[in-house]
Amino acid sequence: KKKKERKTLREQQVKLLRSASASPFPSETADSTSKSAMTFLIVLLACCLAAANADCSTSSNCTSCTSQGGCLWCPSSGKCQDDKSVCIADEKAGGPVTNSDYCHCTNPTATRLNCTACTATDDSCNFGWCSSEQRCYWGYNSQPANHSCIPLDTKGAWNWETCRNDNPSQYSNCTSCLKDSDQLGWCPSSGKCLWGTRSQPGNQTCNPNEKDGAWSQYAASCVDMNPTARYKNCSSCLDSTSSLGWCPNDNACYYSVDGHQPANHTCLPSGTAGLWASDNCKCVNPTENLLNCSACTYCNDLGWCPYENKCFAGSQTSPFNTTCTADVHFGPFTQECRCSYPVFQTSDSACNDCDDKAHNFTWCHANEICVYLGNQSWSEVCPGKLCPQNCLCAPGESQCTLCKAGFTNPETGCVTRCAPNCLDCQPNNASMCTNQCASGFSNFPACDKFCPSNCYTCGGGFNVSSIVAGSKPKPDDCIMCADPGAVPPLCTSCWPSVCKGIDGTCSETCSSKNSKNNSTTPQAFEYCDDCQHAFGAFASIAKIAGTFYADLEEAEKAAALAEVICLLVPPPFDLLCGFGIAYYFEREEFSVTWFYMTAATVGFVEGECELLALCPKQCVPNRRSLLAPSRRFQPVSHTP
Numbered sequence: 001k002k003k004k005e006r007k008t009l010r011e012q013q014v015k016l017l018r019s020a021s022a023s024p025f026p027s028e029t030a031d032s033t034s035k036s037a038m039t040f041l042i043v044l045l046a047c048c049l050a051a052a053n054a055d056c057s058t059s060s061n062c063t064s065c066t067s068q069g070g071c072l073w074c075p076s077s078g079k080c081q082d083d084k085s086v087c088i089a090d091e092k093a094g095g096p097v098t099n100s101d102y103c104h105c106t107n108p109t110a111t112r113l114n115c116t117a118c119t120a121t122d123d124s125c126n127f128g129w130c131s132s133e134q135r136c137y138w139g140y141n142s143q144p145a146n147h148s149c150i151p152l153d154t155k156g157a158w159n160w161e162t163c164r165n166d167n168p169s170q171y172s173n174c175t176s177c178l179k180d181s182d183q184l185g186w187c188p189s190s191g192k193c194l195w196g197t198r199s200q201p202g203n204q205t206c207n208p209n210e211k212d213g214a215w216s217q218y219a220a221s222c223v224d225m226n227p228t229a230r231y232k233n234c235s236s237c238l239d240s241t242s243s244l245g246w247c248p249n250d251n252a253c254y255y256s257v258d259g260h261q262p263a264n265h266t267c268l269p270s271g272t273a274g275l276w277a278s279d280n281c282k283c284v285n286p287t288e289n290l291l292n293c294s295a296c297t298y299c300n301d302l303g304w305c306p307y308e309n310k311c312f313a314g315s316q317t318s319p320f321n322t323t324c325t326a327d328v329h330f331g332p333f334t335q336e337c338r339c340s341y342p343v344f345q346t347s348d349s350a351c352n353d354c355d356d357k358a359h360n361f362t363w364c365h366a367n368e369i370c371v372y373l374g375n376q377s378w379s380e381v382c383p384g385k386l387c388p389q390n391c392l393c394a395p396g397e398s399q400c401t402l403c404k405a406g407f408t409n410p411e412t413g414c415v416t417r418c419a420p421n422c423l424d425c426q427p428n429n430a431s432m433c434t435n436q437c438a439s440g441f442s443n444f445p446a447c448d449k450f451c452p453s454n455c456y457t458c459g460g461g462f463n464v465s466s467i468v469a470g471s472k473p474k475p476d477d478c479i480m481c482a483d484p485g486a487v488p489p490l491c492t493s494c495w496p497s498v499c500k501g502i503d504g505t506c507s508e509t510c511s512s513k514n515s516k517n518n519s520t521t522p523q524a525f526e527y528c529d530d531c532q533h534a535f536g537a538f539a540s541i542a543k544i545a546g547t548f549y550a551d552l553e554e555a556e557k558a559a560a561l562a563e564v565i566c567l568l569v570p571p572p573f574d575l576l577c578g579f580g581i582a583y584y585f586e587r588e589e590f591s592v593t594w595f596y597m598t599a600a601t602v603g604f605v606e607g608e609c610e611l612l613a614l615c616p617k618q619c620v621p622n623r624r625s626l627l628a629p630s631r632r633f634q635p636v637s638h639t640p
Contacts, residue, residue, distance in 0.1 A: 056080045062103035073097040075106040091137040091144040095126070105138075112136035115163040131156030131166040131195075153194040153202035157183055168193040174222035181217075188212040188225040210254035210262035213243075227253040234281035248273035248284045271312040271319035275301055286311040293337035306330040306340045309560070317358055328371045328381050329544070329561055331359055341561065343540045345370035369543060390414035392547060403427075405436070421447040423461075437461035442475060454491045456480035483507075528615035537565050555590035 056071035057080065065073040065080030073080055074087035075094040081087065089095035092109040105125035112118040115129040118136035128139050130149035137144035141160045151157030156166045164181045170193075171177035174186040177193035185196045187206035194201040198217055208214030211228040213221075223230075223240045230253070231237040234246040237253035245256045247267035254262035259278045261267060267276040272287040283290075283299035290296040293304040296311035303314050305324035312319030316335060324333035331340050331354070338344075339354035342361050351370035354361040360373045364382035371381045390407040391400030391414045403414035405423045408430055418425035421441045422433035437447035442460030451458035457480045459473030473479060473489060481491035485498045485506025494506035501508040544562045549555040 056082050062097055062106060063100050066098060066100040066103065073103065073106075089138065089145050091139055091147040094138040095145070108136040108138050115159055115166045119159055119161050119163060128161075129159040129163065129166060131159060151183075151195050151202050153196055153204055154192075156195045157202075165195065168195055174225050175219065178217060178219040178222065183217075185215055185217040186222070186225065187215050208255060208257065208263045210256075210265040211252075213255040214257075214263070224255060227255055234277060234284050238277065238279070238281060242278070245276055245278035246281065246284060247276055269301075269313055269320045271314055271322040274313045286313055293340050297335050297337055303333050303335045304337065304340055305333050306561075307557070326372055326374055327557065328374075328376075329558060331361065331372050332374070334359060341565070342370040342372050343543060343561065343565070346536065346539065388413050406438075435463045439480075452476050452478065454478060454482050454486075455488075456482050456484075459489075531615060541565055549590045552590055 056065065056068060059065035059068060059071065059073075059080035062073035062075075062080075065071050068080075070083050071080050072083040072087060074096055076088050076090035078093075083098060087096040092107070094106040094108060097103055097106065102125070105123065105127070108118060108125070108127045112127060113136070115131070115136075118127050118129040120127075126138055126140070127136050128141070128144060128149075129136055130144065132150055132152040132155045134155075137147060137149070139145040139147070143149060143158055149158040154169060156168055159166050165183040168177065168184050171184070172193075174188070174193075177184055177186045183195055184193055185198075185201060185206075186193055187201060189206060189209055189212045194204070194206070196202045196215070196217070200206060200215055206215040211226070213225045213227060216222075216224070221241070221243070224243045227237065227240070227244050231240065231244070232253075234248070234253075237244050237246045242259065243255060244253055245259065245262065245267075246252075247254055247262060249268050249270040251273075254265060254267070256278060257263050261276060269275045272285070274284045274286050277284050283302060286296060286299070286302050287310050290299070290302070290311040293311075296302050296304045301313055301315075302311055303316070303319065304310075305312055305319065307325040307327065307330040312322060312324065312333070314320050314324075314333060318324065318333050326332040329341070329343060331342055334340055336354075336359075339359045339361065342351065342354075345351040345354060345361060345363075348363045348365075351361050351363040354370075361370055362373050362378055362382070363370055373381060388400050390404050391410060392402040392404060400410045400413050403410050403424070406418050407414040407416060408418055408425045408427050409416040410427060416430060418433075418438075419431045421438050422431070423436040423438050424434045426432040426434055433445045433447045437444050437457075438461075439457050440451050440455070440461075441447045441449065442451045442458055443449040444461055444463055447461065449460070451461060455476075455478035457478070458475065459477040459479060460475030462473070462479075464472050477489035478491045479488055481488050483491060483505045485494050487493050487495055494500060497510050498506045499508050499510040500506055541562045544558050544565075547558065549558060
């Protein structure tokens with residue numbers, strides 16, 4: 001039909017030209033301008049005839065085809081055709097070309113044999129590389145034209161303007177695999193880079209496990225891969241990301257899906273190592289790292305064993321994989337520090353606060369001490385009658401088995417006093433010192449010399465060889481100063497907040513008259529709480545030292561408990577610690593010796609911290625003062 005139309009058009013143009021070529025003018029005198037106009041019309045009609053005569057089918061290649069007006073090159077048919085005719089695009093051959101500048105954008109499958117050549121962005125040919133087929137196709141950014149590029153996890157998928165998703169096996173580690181790619185992922189269990197989706201590889205399964213980690217397409221997650229081999233301690237493990245956790249019992253870093261347990265693995269709890277940690281490392285290896293009850297019980301699922309003086313992971317009543325021994329003086333495994341040691345409960349009400357099933361403390365009214373019952377009855381651990389005033393009695397008994405300091409002859413109720421130079425003496429021999437000289441005396445066991453004049457008691461007045469815990473003093477070291485406000489062992493400086501008075505002794509509070517700027521600011525008594533806490537602890541130690549023990553093991557436990565109490569005493573009061581064990585051959589009995597026992601017998605009075613000017617003074621009638629000159633030690637000769 002079009003050919004007929006073009007033929008008709010040409011016939012009409014020919015007739016027009018013929019009629020125009022016959023002279024239309026009446027004479028040769030016609031106007032020259034009219035002749036020129038007619039000549040232009042003839043040329044114009046000739047050009048139109050030439051254009052109408054253009055035949056696209058005569059061109060056999062893209063360049064000659066696209067140089068003719070109204071023609072296009074169709075790669076799928078390999079022919080030049082009218083630009084108004086239909087050209088079906090083909091993924092292998094390409095799409096229609098109307099400009100000779102794009103004649104090279106044809107036949108990509110045959111001419112572009114690798115991904116780099118195929119996806120070159122400088123030619124704008126709309127080519128993409130199908131990695132699974134290793135072929136170049138004409139198409140769009142999402143897929144080839146009229147074709148499906150099926151991805152394979154080992155080879156890749158459709159690549160447009162880049163080759164990042166081609167041949168994932170070329171990437172040997174997580175970082176290079178996930179760099180700048182949105183279709184590749186890393187499988188740590190197989191150690192391979194694969195094509196896939198956000199959740200899994202394309203054609204296989206990548207199972208997560210605790211040692212390797214899980215499939216990921218995020219570059220930031222590379223630090224989670226192979227955590228067991230990568231991270232060798234808890235800190236480095238938990239500093240990476242929230243997907244990892246530390247198993248103390250295995251001493252290993254694991255990948256976790258939910259943060260509560262390792263993937264496909266169980267982290268068993270351990271009493272000494274602790275439990276699975278995913279937040280921080282503070283509660284890991286509690287026995288080694290958490291050395292006091294407060295730090296221990298700060299962490300969930302940890303508890304304190306008073307007898308072992310150690311922190312363990314465990315339930316509310318017992319540690320995991322180990323045993324926590326408890327006896328009368330040491331409470332059971334606990335997650336409440338206030339109920340760790342019965343001896344700390346210095347009143348009936350405080351003791352009864354720990355009388356629940358988990359602790360089972362009870363108050364012994366006869367000797368005013370809190371004890372742990374355990375599986376024993378009250379009558380087995382608490383004496384039925386009061387122990388005589390100068391005696392030490394075995395638990396549950398009122399018979400005098402050992403005398404307190406300064407007395408002897410337990411058979412007669414400890415009414416016989418030791419020699420004045422002995423704090424304690426042998427039974428039936430009042431002149432033979434056993435463990436300690438009297439205050440002010442030195443050269444144990446003879447106790448026939450005096451301590452330095454600035455000492456109330458000194459190291460030479462003790463059986464130093466019996467010390468099993470704490471520091472061993474030198475003979476001239478002051479255990480207590482003659483000036484109660486001075487700090488042993490040198491006794492040359494005052495306790496905190498205590499200043500020297502007119503007579504040169506540490507006897508006055510540090511107030512405005514002692515300060516250089518004459519400030520009238522009231523004294524803060526910043527050491528008051530520490531002092532009261534320390535003397536409360538000393539009172540508990542005095543009870544331990546004043547208790548009789550039937551065998552060496554019990555005495556060693558008691559000495560260890562005294563040392564534990566001293567560890568909790570705030571400085572500088574902790575200087576007053578030093579303990580030993582005394583053995584009485586005649587009785588085959590034991591007791592705990594304490595260098596500060598002298599102070600325990602004469603110094604623990606009501607308001608001791610007030611007398612030391614560490615706490616504000618209260619009005620208490622008839623209270624004696626440690627700071628009075630009469631209290632300072634004055635050596636006297638011994639008269640039998």
